[in-house]
Amino acid sequence: MEKEITIYDLAKILALSPATVSRALNDHPAINVKTKMLIAEKAAELGYRSNTFASHLRTRKTNTLGVIVPRLNSNFMSTVLAGMEEVANNFGYNLLISQSLESEAKERANAKTMFNSRVDGLLVSVAYDTDSFDHFSAFIDRNIPVLFFDRVLAHPQCGNVVIDNEQAGYDAARHLLDEGCRKLIHVTGDLRRNVYADRLAGFQRAMKKADIRTDDTMILTTDLSQDAGRSVAEKIHQMDQKPGGLFIANDLCAVTCMQALQERGYSIPTDIAVVGFNNDPVSQVITPQLTTVFYPGYQMGKTAMMAVVGQLNGTKPLDFMEPIILRSELMIRRSSKRSESS
Amino acid sequence: MEKEITIYDLAKILALSPATVSRALNDHPAINVKTKMLIAEKAAELGYRSNTFASHLRTRKTNTLGVIVPRLNSNFMSTVLAGMEEVANNFGYNLLISQSLESEAKERANAKTMFNSRVDGLLVSVAYDTDSFDHFSAFIDRNIPVLFFDRVLAHPQCGNVVIDNEQAGYDAARHLLDEGCRKLIHVTGDLRRNVYADRLAGFQRAMKKADIRTDDTMILTTDLSQDAGRSVAEKIHQMDQKPGGLFIANDLCAVTCMQALQERGYSIPTDIAVVGFNNDPVSQVITPQLTTVFYPGYQMGKTAMMAVVGQLNGTKPLDFMEPIILRSELMIRRSSKRSESS
DNA sequence: CAAGTTAATGCAATCGGTTACAATACAAGA
DNA sequence: TCTTGTATTGTAACCGATTGCATTAACTTG
Missing domain, CATH: 3.40.50.2300 (Response regulator)
Structure with missing residues (x-):
């Protein structure tokens, strides 16, 4: 079992400071291009991989989005998820997926898990019997984007993606x-x-x-x-x-x-x-x-994910509130x- | 937006040390029962939630398992995933799910993402055109359990769950x-x-x-x-x-x-x-x-997940290598x- | 040539838990 | 009374990356 390489190891080997290594790996403009190349090369050579926890701990971002669906094994839902996954993947986000099995209790538990996992955003299609919004307010309080798709709840601060x-x-x-x-x-x-x-x-x-x-x-x-x-x-x-x-x-x-x-x-x-x-x-x-x-399940997944990712990247700031309506036929x-x- | 409570906050409020708080929250035997109660109460009251990154950073465990499937939107796969999700959820593991879209290249990329996300284990059903095992060897090298299901690759150190x-x-x-x-x-x-x-x-x-x-x-x-x-x-x-x-x-x-x-x-x-x-x-x-x-898709998902979880919990140590064969009919x-x- | 810029890098604190190694207090035994 | 043991809590280093604030070297300019 190989030892894990850190930026400190790289720094020591290259006689640089960890700060420089960190900046180089993040393509910081202040770092000399040649230095960057040098560091990138050595990192690749030694099989360095960034420790996302250290990074997340510092930046308070997880690059992970939560998805809660009633069931995974329906044609419609799995199509939606496929669309979501594609977009999320493209933008460098991971997906934490769970199913409520149509029960509000389980949905609540899932939401809590997502919350504790500190997802950057949440996409939900609510269960059959969900009555309350409680379990999502923790997200709203902390400014974590919540978007509903297909089975939605109306809430002034949550996005909606639906068909008519x-x-x-x-x-x-x-x-x-x-x-x-x-x-x-x-x-x-x-x-x-x-x-x-x-x-x-x-x-x-x-x-x-x-x-x-x-x-x-x-x-x-x-x-x-x-x-x-x-x-x-x-x-x-x-x-x-x-x-x-x-x-x-x-x-x-x-x-x-x-x-x-x-x-x-x-x-x-x-x-x-x-x-x-x-x-x-x-x-x-x-x-x-x-x-x-x-x-349009696939498109719904893509659209919903785009909205959340846009929100997180600051691209789409406000038009989040008005529901996005997709064409059905x-x-x-x-x-x-x-x-x-x- | 509320401020996030840490064990330091709890420690200060209760006039204790962070170490005691940490131990109490983890139910460490050395801590007085009354102290534990006190801390648990205060934690609940203030809505404390553990920062998993800090914890993962220290413990080097993520409680997250990766799943790579060819496609999400097939009846069979979504049924398998539903089974996996159920078990994982029961054992407190999160699932990071991604699809290879039947391409080895994408599968390779997915595996890399999983690796960098430091999943504790990996479950894979390989793509149509996957020829090599390379992209999984990083996991093997680091003793991270890899299990294949349905579309499997034979490898002495990887589990297999299949039908005959x-x-x-x-x-x-x-x-x-x-x-x-x-x-x-x-x-x-x-x-x-x-x-x-x-x-x-x-x-x-x-x-x-x-x-x-x-x-x-x-x-x-x-x-x-x-x-x-x-x-x-x-x-x-x-x-x-x-x-x-x-x-x-x-x-x-x-x-x-x-x-x-x-x-x-x-x-x-x-x-x-x-x-x-x-x-x-x-x-x-x-x-x-x-x-x-x-x-038996649902059962295959459950079985595969059980095998990995068992492996991680040290319950099932060795019988991992012999393929698990489920009944079909x-x-x-x-x-x-x-x-x-x- | 001194003063002012600019470019590149380093220092050190920080994020929040975890844990090896004390330290303290109090009770029991010699 | 002094020693030893036990139960409980505290100290401080650490995990690895990030970043505000220097610092240094090199380059301009008057």
């Missing part, structure tokens, strides 16, 4: 209406979460505009799991008046529900038209292919096409 | 043969990677046992992307002698290929039976459902069932 869920919900419902469905059902998640509340709001706006009264029986609040998809199918099967269209706020749930309906003999889209959300790979694999809302596929129009 | 790919490949091919397919085609990835080489070996063993000669035209080496799936379908369409069975080493590719074949009018499994690999959610969504190999579904047997 209301509009997407409107478009989805509108499309089903356009295809001739009268009775619609919307399957949603926890309405404390903006993503679901907004999609619902859009759904209702479309209904209202079409002069169709919406009542509670048309809104099914679930956890959007695959099991939920199956039980939604069951519930529909029990209904006297079957819906003509189904708007489900998550592709995996929608797909499972479609399959369950098909097993029960329903034909899609003839009997029931279905629209999902996220443009998950499964949406293109199911028969008929699922109409869904394209969600309804991808019309066979699961909802009743008309012969195409 | 050879057997899985054998089972897949054997199943197709049992279903009456004579001419088989195997679509694989870069054969430098154990996972693909082993699956191929299993495939060949099954063929040999069935007394069918395998030649190069039966083995298609691709990047297993969705595009690859489409071009495989095209290639098959061009063949004079169509294969009766298709064993594709990745579900997403298999599914895309199936769709492309179906579009061209082939019926699955009647014309061509298909077997995939990974048990990705898409495999249950496509029609007909895809026969595939269940891959052929999930027989409709895409390969020709016989009426069930």
